[in-house]
Amino acid sequence: MKIILNGEPLEIGAGTSVAMLVQRLSDETGRDPRGVAVERNREIVPKSRHAATVLEEGDQIELVQFVGGG
Numbered sequence: 001m002k003i004i005l006n007g008e009p010l011e012i013g014a015g016t017s018v019a020m021l022v023q024r025l026s027d028e029t030g031r032d033p034r035g036v037a038v039e040r041n042r043e044i045v046p047k048s049r050h051a052a053t054v055l056e057e058g059d060q061i062e063l064v065q066f067v068g069g070g
Contacts (some may be wrong), residue, residue, distance in 0.1 A: 001013075001055075001057045002057065002058070004058070006062055018038050019051040035067075036064065037064045038061065039064075040053065040055070040061055041059060
């Protein structure tokens with residue numbers, strides 16, 4: 001099924017949760033999944049709901065990676 005991730009189409013498997021998507025992207029980029037905020041269809045998904053939130057066809061997902069600095 002297809003979702004929109006940060007403005008770009010992305011194919012994912014049926015039953016993919018927010019947590020699974022974050023882990024997949026972390027594996028691909030090497031970034032720490034703990035520093036990610038997720039918005040689904042313009043609503044923030046709390047970290048406590050990542051595993052239980054299953055994505056659906058056409059969902060619009062925005063992922064933001066927090067970056068430390070000094």
